[in-house]
Amino acid sequence: MLFNLIIRADETLPMLTSRMFERTPDELADRYRTSTSFDFNALAQLPTVMAREFESDDMGAMARLGYMDSPSINPVISSPVLQFPSHALLDLGLLDENFWENKRTHWRLCEGDPFRLFSKFLADRPLPVEPEASSACDPNxxxxxxxxxxxxxxxxxxxxxxxxxxxxxxxxxxxxxxxxxxxxxxxxxxxxxxxxxxxxxxxxxxxxxxxxxxxxxxxxxxxxxxxxxxxxxxxxxxxxxxxxxxxxxxxxxxxxxxxxxxxxxxxx
Structure with a gap:
């Protein structure tokens, strides 16, 4: 099973074509290339993990897992299936901090079942995130x-x-x-x-x-x-x-x- 892994500094802007399939094996990337562009219709059929660029010590940054609303170089996931700390992408080895991948806009293809992967990650670890601001507890x-x-x-x-x-x-x-x-x-x-x-x-x-x-x-x-x-x-x-x-x-x-x-x- 394959899935898209998309990191962007600004999720309102299209992906840079020069960053498409960065650090993706050629044999995987070639399946989703056309003679002039990329096969976004086929890419939209794959599960997609999307996150903003984040610092390695930012435990509050969140990633989303789901399917693109429509084929696009500027993909949107309006109804994610799962949300989880972005740090999981580093902990699971999907992003390499040594290459600044958590802070670099790019689109990769990854092998594996992301639904099992991230559900198991959440089940196996205590959640290390806090809200940016918590309200006072209402006893009622x-x-x-x-x-x-x-x-x-x-x-x-x-x-x-x-x-x-x-x-x-x-x-x-x-x-x-x-x-x-x-x-x-x-x-x-x-x-x-x-x-x-x-x-x-x-x-x-x-x-x-x-x-x-x-x-x-x-x-x-x-x-x-x-x-x-x-x-x-x-x-x-x-x-x-x-x-x-x-x-x-x-x-x-x-x-x-x-x-x-x-x-x-x-x-x-």
């Missing part, structure tokens, strides 16, 4: 981490959590309810940092949610894990934690709401 705020498959105003699982929290005198918030000019990753960090407790829906072990669970635990937050139907095989670091299962139907969501109220009032 519950941060909810879950896949955004539906708007929070109609998501039945989220509404069950909201209702149960409200009965306990608390308020739930999802990051897609926050409208700020900040990067969404910063919003996630600040939401977790300012909350008294985190509820995470780990159904299907969504990589973004698992990243957020790891960050919350690293911040010393109590993490309440919920899961639809059967509990999957959990990563070792959280395999000892209790997971509350629920059914996504009227009765099941009512039970979930009641359980959340009891957890938040310590009546369980």
């Amino acid at each position: 705020l519950i941060a909810v981490m879950m896949p955004f498959t539906e708007d929070p105003s109609i998501d039945p699982v989220y509404l069950a959590l909201v209702e149960g929290s409200k009965r306990a005198g608390k308020k739930c918030r999802r990051v897609d309810e926050i409208w700020t000019p900040a990067d969404i990753t910063e919003d996630i960090f600040n939401l977790i940092a300012s909350s008294s407790l985190v509820i995470a829906d780990i159904t299907d072990l969504n990589p973004n949610v698992m990243f957020e669970v790891g960050y919350a635990i690293g911040r010393g937050k109590q993490a309440v894990l919920i899961c639809k139907d059967d509990v999957p095989q959990l990563p070792f670091d959280i395999s000892h934690r209790r997971v509350f299962t629920y059914k996504r139907d009227k009765d099941g969501l009512a039970i979930l709401s009641d359980r959340v109220m009891k957890i938040l009032t310590n009546d369980q």
Whole structure:
């Protein structure tokens, strides 16, 4: 499996053609060259890791993994599958600090499965990142981490959590309810940092949610894990934690709401 690795100083500017396939073996690069340019249609079919240029000691720099929105020499990933510290690119040997690759705009082709690679990286290591600015903890705020498959105003699982929290005198918030000019990753960090407790829906072990669970635990937050139907095989670091299962139907969501109220009032 191949994937794109794209580093840019300014992600609003196109990649320099002179930096295309830099430090990429010729036999790989030749597959994606045309007689006059590059085969961006084929490149867009590959998973893509994208990061801004970063200093080796910048533990807060973040990279994104996903697919390009469209074929382009100025690629955009608006809906990443996974976000992780950019330093992982150095730790895993994908970038060579001796060649300043973490601080050099270039586009490489790499071999391997990036989804497995970076998910395992996050599972095997404590998360070493901090938000740029953390808010004061609100004792009544519950941060909810879950896949955004539906708007929070109609998501039945989220509404069950909201209702149960409200009965306990608390308020739930999802990051897609926050409208700020900040990067969404910063919003996630600040939401977790300012909350008294985190509820995470780990159904299907969504990589973004698992990243957020790891960050919350690293911040010393109590993490309440919920899961639809059967509990999957959990990563070792959280395999000892209790997971509350629920059914996504009227009765099941009512039970979930009641359980959340009891957890938040310590009546369980």
